[in-house]
Structures are given as structure tokens and as C-alpha cells.
Amino acid sequence: MQVPDIIIAIDGFSATGKSTLAKLIAETFSFLYLDSGALYRGVTLFAQENGYIDPDNTIHEAELKAALDAGLDLHFGLDGTYIGDRRIEKEIRTMEVSGQVSPIAAVPFVRAFVDGKLHEAGAKGRVVMDGRDIGTAVFPNAEVKIFVTARDEVRAQRRYDELKAKGENPDLQEVMKNLAERDYIDSHRETNPLRRAEDAYVMDNSEMTLHEEIVWTQGLLQGRFRILE
Numbered sequence: 001m002q003v004p005d006i007i008i009a010i011d012g013f014s015a016t017g018k019s020t021l022a023k024l025i026a027e028t029f030s031f032l033y034l035d036s037g038a039l040y041r042g043v044t045l046f047a048q049e050n051g052y053i054d055p056d057n058t059i060h061e062a063e064l065k066a067a068l069d070a071g072l073d074l075h076f077g078l079d080g081t082y083i084g085d086r087r088i089e090k091e092i093r094t095m096e097v098s099g100q101v102s103p104i105a106a107v108p109f110v111r112a113f114v115d116g117k118l119h120e121a122g123a124k125g126r127v128v129m130d131g132r133d134i135g136t137a138v139f140p141n142a143e144v145k146i147f148v149t150a151r152d153e154v155r156a157q158r159r160y161d162e163l164k165a166k167g168e169n170p171d172l173q174e175v176m177k178n179l180a181e182r183d184y185i186d187s188h189r190e191t192n193p194l195r196r197a198e199d200a201y202v203m204d205n206s207e208m209t210l211h212e213e214i215v216w217t218q219g220l221l222q223g224r225f226r227i228l229e
Ligand code: DC
Pocket: 014, 015, 036, 037, 038, 040, 041, 101, 102, 105, 106, 130, 131, 132, 133, 134, 182, 186
């Protein structure tokens, strides 16, 4: 199926399977996949390692801002997220980073910093990007917007399985608590909170297989672009 060179924006709460869907779309239709959350996670790791955020979530904003303004080389490499030539893919997926990423992502200058990187990375089009504000703020003119949801217990179990598979030893209650906290902060912050764009299609994938998700997306694209295949 020939899909035109468009931008596909995928938004939704934490652990709804946005990145799995986005990767599948990228693979199926030869799009570039960009994970916007990875950049917020990268800034969080950088802040943790340099003492710009305390364990109680106090953010040393002036120092963090100065460091970002000085030019933090956070970018998408071919095989994941990098700071300079250091691949940080594993470090940014830990519970430690997950626990502090939402407060960091609520800081307006952090959002401006990440938005700049996302626009740069997505400039060439034929991109599928996932996050919380892609269809509402980063690429409001994206041709296709999908808002993904799933039931809370399904999401917690998925995130738990994911951490387990990575060799971590998560606690299901702890995972649920983290998801609930992030959902709250992500959808209540002042700058570009998570919400469904009015023109986004909603996918509840609680009971869907990956195959069903891609068939759903194919149907959406076919209808939207009148692709007769
Ligand atoms: O998708 P994720 O779980 O990797 O995202 C990590 C955090 O980054 C999430 O809790 C909120 C923030 N985020 C955001 O505010 N805006 C985005 N476009 C993507 C992520």
C-alpha cells in the first residue's frame, strides 16, 4: 500500500502502546519513527546526573536552563537516543527516569528545547512520531492523528512486563502508581498538556492484537487518502 509523505502523530497516556504502534506503522509503510518521550527522558537523565533535579523533584531551573542553552547535544541516532556519542537508550527507560520525567517535561523551557529538536528531526516528513502533544502542539497540521487509549490495568501490566523483560524487578503497585502520577501531571500541566486533538481518531487497544492495530490503521489511511488496495 502506497502511503503519501505525511506526518502521523500518535498521542495518548503512558503505556498505552503508542510506541509499539508507531514502530509497526514505520515498518509497514517505510516511515521514520521518532519517539518524542525519549528526548524528555534524555533531559531527565541529564538533569539527574548533573544534580539539576533533587530526589524530591525540586528542579534547579536556572542551572538546567543554562546547561540546555549552552547546547546539550541530545539527538536521535540510527539505533536510539544519544547525548553526544553516548548511547543512552537503556538508561532512559529505567523506573528512576520514569519517576522524574513528568515534572521535567512540565517545565516550559524544557518543552521548547525538545520541540526544537522534534521539528528538526521531523522536517523531512514521512514521519510517525509518538508522544503527548504531537497532534496538538508539535505538529498540529499532521495529516493523520491517532489518540491511543487502553484500560488502566492493561497498561500497568504491559509496562510491568516490559520492565521485567529488560531485567528489572518491578513492583506492579509501584508501576500503577507511577502511571497514575504521570497521567495526572501530563494532562494537568500548563504548557501543552496531554489531550486529544479534535481531529484525532481514537484507538482503544485494550483488547486488540498488533495485527488488528495495523489493519485498523491501514483502513484509516485507505479511507483518508482514497487508496484503493
Ligand atoms: O512516552 P514516554 O513514556 O516515554 O514519555 C515520557 C514522559 O515524557 C511522559 O511522562 C511525559 C513526557 N512527554 C511529554 O510531555 N510530551 C511528549 N510529546 C512526549 C513525552
